Amino acid sequence: MTARHVPLRLGMVGGGAGAMIGNVHRIAARMDGHFQLVAGALSATPSRAMASAAQAGIAEDRSYDDYEVMATAEAARPDGIEAVAICTPNHLHYPVARAFLRQGIPVICDKPMTATLDEARELAALVEATGTLFVLTHNYSAYPQIRLAREMVARGDLGRIRLVQVEYAQDWLTEPSESKQAEWRVDPARAGAGGAIGDIGTHAFQLARFVSGLRPDRIAADLSSFVPGRRLDDNAHVLMRYADGARGMLWCSQVAPGTENGLRLRIYGDKAGLEWAHEVPETLWFTPFGAPRQKLRRAGPGTTDAVARGSRVPPGHPEGYLEGFGNIYAEAAEAIRARQEGTPPPTDLALPGIVDGLEGLCFIDACIRSQAADGAWVDLMPGPTA
Ligand SMILES: NC(=O)c1ccc[n+]([C@@H]2O[C@H](COP(=O)([O-])OP(=O)(O)OC[C@H]3O[C@@H](n4cnc5c(N)ncnc54)[C@H](O)[C@@H]3O)[C@@H](O)[C@H]2O)c1
Structure with missing residues (x-):
């Protein structure tokens, strides 16, 4: 029963x-x-x-x-x-x-x-x-095609990972803003030490980490505050080095006119690549070297049982941001009930959860440390006294 x-x-x-x-x-x-x-x-x-x-x-x-x-x-x-x-x-x-x-x-x-x-x-x-x-609630990591991408990387479909490119571009802070949402985000006392790197850079960082399974060892960051008087970064370019030789790049910006929620992830290994963009979240491109690109659709061929759990309606009926968030809540409920x-x-x-959160704060902290040393390479995870 x-x-x-x-x-x-x-x-x-x-x-x-x-x-x-x-x-x-x-x-x-x-x-x-x-x-x-x-x-x-x-x-x-x-x-x-x-x-x-x-x-x-x-x-x-x-x-x-x-x-x-x-x-x-x-x-x-x-x-x-x-x-x-x-x-x-x-x-x-x-x-x-x-x-x-x-x-x-x-x-x-x-x-x-x-x-x-x-x-x-x-x-x-x-x-x-x-x-x-x-x-x-790093909700982007709960999209079905992101879960599929993660599975594909883990089972070796891409070969050995070489390149991780992730970006999250918005435009809503291109000019000074008095909005309720902007007001605290540009105040270090309420936002923390990170501007764009904290608000959306942490999403990009977590997404790349979640799908690739790799955590960069060292990063070098170039942070900018383009809007005069703004005390926190509104744009960041971050280079990432991984222990096994892979290289990565993270761009986050809140001053890129015409972008909305332009979160985009591309990962390339020595056999194939994966490309995904949040604004077309139901498509994951698989790009094997020397073969045609494959368009993998949500709930379409190639979906596994674990990924299918994150879909509610057949492909062609669009799902996205709210459903990804819903997946986090559905899994949280399972964990609580268990x-x-x-x-x-x-x-x-x-x-x-907590590990993603801790790494996100390490990412912000490393960006600030790197910026203070004019973009020098720094360890992602600081020592206990750093
Ligand atoms: N995961 C995502 O996609 C995503 C998207 C947007 C925002 N966020 C995060 O969500 C959080 C809120 O962002 P937002 O844009 O909704 O902010 P917001 O300014 O729109 O809302 C903040 C709310 O907190 C309330 N609040 C402030 N002090 C409080 C207190 N002492 N007790 C109770 N309530 C209090 C405010 O009255 C307001 O209702 C931030 O941490 C932000 O980074 C996440």
Whole structure:
């Protein structure tokens, strides 16, 4: 007999009215019926928190003004939340995650994981000490064709990897902006030390790492702030060297007019290559040397069972950003349920988590160190005292 599917109780911090990613999390969480939003501290402004909660269908007594109060109160309820989504500006990720992890509540946090590398290390230690699930929403790594690309690299379809090219270009910060989203992203106190490298460079870095299976040893970064007065980078060119001789290049920009969410990954080995672009996410190009290029479509030939799990409708009915996010939530639900039932999680889960977050902060830190030395080569992972 199949067990009755009861949605997990979800809480949310951030993501109030007018926010960008909170609503994406809400859609993704309920897409497959795995979660029901029941509690939230949706805004730092109490009246806005309450109004936003009402809009999201949260009961008045479970709308909180303060995430610390929420963590304690929810942990004390028999029907308390079973996971929390963190959708605040970056500087709050660590304190909010800490408050819920200390109560043993699984965390689904947006990126970059924390505002500083020290916080990332402390968070990693806390996740280990509490043994609580921590998921980081590097949502691009949950697209079916990205999962397929990863499988193809792992089984050697490309041969030995030589080249990793990844870019994420946007244009929305080409001029000074007063928008709610821009305002904190250009403030080091709330965004952290990285501008574009933290906001979208970490996505590009994680995607290349996820698909190639390779982590660069050394990087050299050239960061720019093109908009006068901007205190954080809005463009970065980063060279990457891998231990086995592979070479990589990462470009991220928020000042490239005409680009939207131009995330693009190309990986070439000594036998074949793979090319993928986020704005055409259902196509993965496989480019064997000396043979015709092959267009691999979502849910089409070549798809494996593990990849097919990330598709909801047949090819030709477009899926993309929201569904990729939904895949993260679906896998998070599987992982949470497995823990609740004391069973091992399915082996094919490829959820991004604390390691991706820590490496993302190492990437930001290495870019800043390299930039400070006029683009010198630096180790990606700093020593304990670096
Ligand atoms: N994975 C992705 O594709 C993706 C896309 C966009 C943003 N993000 C990440 O999501 C996070 C939020 O970005 P955004 O663009 O939605 O920002 P936003 O400014 O639109 O929203 C932030 C929300 O946090 C709330 N908030 C601020 N302080 C709070 C507090 N003390 N308690 C409760 N709520 C508080 C704000 O009121 C607002 O509702 C960032 O870390 C960003 O990097 C990820």
